[in-house]
Amino acid sequence: MSNMRKTTIKLATISLLLTCNIAQASSEVNVYSARKEALIKPLLDKFEQSTGITVNLITGKADALLQRIRIEGKASPADIFITVDAGRLQRAKEAGILQAIDSEILNANIPQNLRDSDNLWFGLSQRARTIFYSKANVNPSQLTSYEDLADKKWRGRICLRSSNNIYNQSLVASMIDNIGAEKTLTWATALVNNIAKPPAGGDTDQLKAVAAGVCDITISNTYYFGRLMNSDKADDKKVVEKVGLFWPNQNDRGVHMNVSGAGVTKYARHKDNAIKLIEFMTSAESQAWYAAVNSEFPVLETAPVSKALTSWGSFKADSIALNKLGENNRQAVELMDKAGWK
Numbered sequence: 001m002s003n004m005r006k007t008t009i010k011l012a013t014i015s016l017l018l019t020c021n022i023a024q025a026s027s028e029v030n031v032y033s034a035r036k037e038a039l040i041k042p043l044l045d046k047f048e049q050s051t052g053i054t055v056n057l058i059t060g061k062a063d064a065l066l067q068r069i070r071i072e073g074k075a076s077p078a079d080i081f082i083t084v085d086a087g088r089l090q091r092a093k094e095a096g097i098l099q100a101i102d103s104e105i106l107n108a109n110i111p112q113n114l115r116d117s118d119n120l121w122f123g124l125s126q127r128a129r130t131i132f133y134s135k136a137n138v139n140p141s142q143l144t145s146y147e148d149l150a151d152k153k154w155r156g157r158i159c160l161r162s163s164n165n166i167y168n169q170s171l172v173a174s175m176i177d178n179i180g181a182e183k184t185l186t187w188a189t190a191l192v193n194n195i196a197k198p199p200a201g202g203d204t205d206q207l208k209a210v211a212a213g214v215c216d217i218t219i220s221n222t223y224y225f226g227r228l229m230n231s232d233k234a235d236d237k238k239v240v241e242k243v244g245l246f247w248p249n250q251n252d253r254g255v256h257m258n259v260s261g262a263g264v265t266k267y268a269r270h271k272d273n274a275i276k277l278i279e280f281m282t283s284a285e286s287q288a289w290y291a292a293v294n295s296e297f298p299v300l301e302t303a304p305v306s307k308a309l310t311s312w313g314s315f316k317a318d319s320i321a322l323n324k325l326g327e328n329n330r331q332a333v334e335l336m337d338k339a340g341w342k
């Protein structure tokens, strides 16, 4: 009898545990994000409010989070991996930590070139990596293309971010696809020959260096300039006054574009919630938020953009499939090394 009772209790306990697990499974989602909390949390809060699904957020460096998901394996609590740059999203794909998602909403909201060809990752916001110039020392009529920055008229006048940053790696990867490796190497070698000082600092540092007269030209993601435009600091305002934005390659392939994006992890325990959250991030409201808060371009074509973004004027964007940026990454890094790009 006591045996029988024990079994009953055990079964009851097990079924209770199962019920709890199911309840939990339907009410939460775990996000590992390489984006800073300020650039993602408000959106996650909105999702929580509108769906009742609790979002647990862990932030960290992209490569460390990727490694963590890989090491955690099947036991990983992560349902979604969020990071910036198609090159890093491709790394996550190649590391085998993501699973393919078939979502009509994502396919409809995100242009094909801004998501993975195997549906493993999805672009959520776009950034343009463009040319910035000193208004005092450069007439924008002298500017045409990324290729032209290799011209000797720019000798000693260019500031560049280091080659170990993925943004320039992805730019070079796009050029390998567009003009071929040989021409890209010739270009990169001549470009490095034109620098004013050894590469150092982030994109904002390059913009500040142009404003300070250290160099006349740089390449930066547009949202860094947008942040300076939206800043209340007098120093930042001065930088914006002194620096101009130029859209290159308007007569051919267009401006180099990249994305921030997300994928559902291979062993996601809250897969449905994870899909729901990524879909939510492509809604008109979320897309407008990216533009307003971080000066990024929406992936959803119908989403409204902020004042800062419209003030830069319309431009032709390179429509290269962003998978290529990741696929060409290793070759780009080797090529930059050969070119002497520190």
Ligand code: FE
Pocket (backbone or CB within 6 Å): 221
């Ligand atoms: Fe950035």
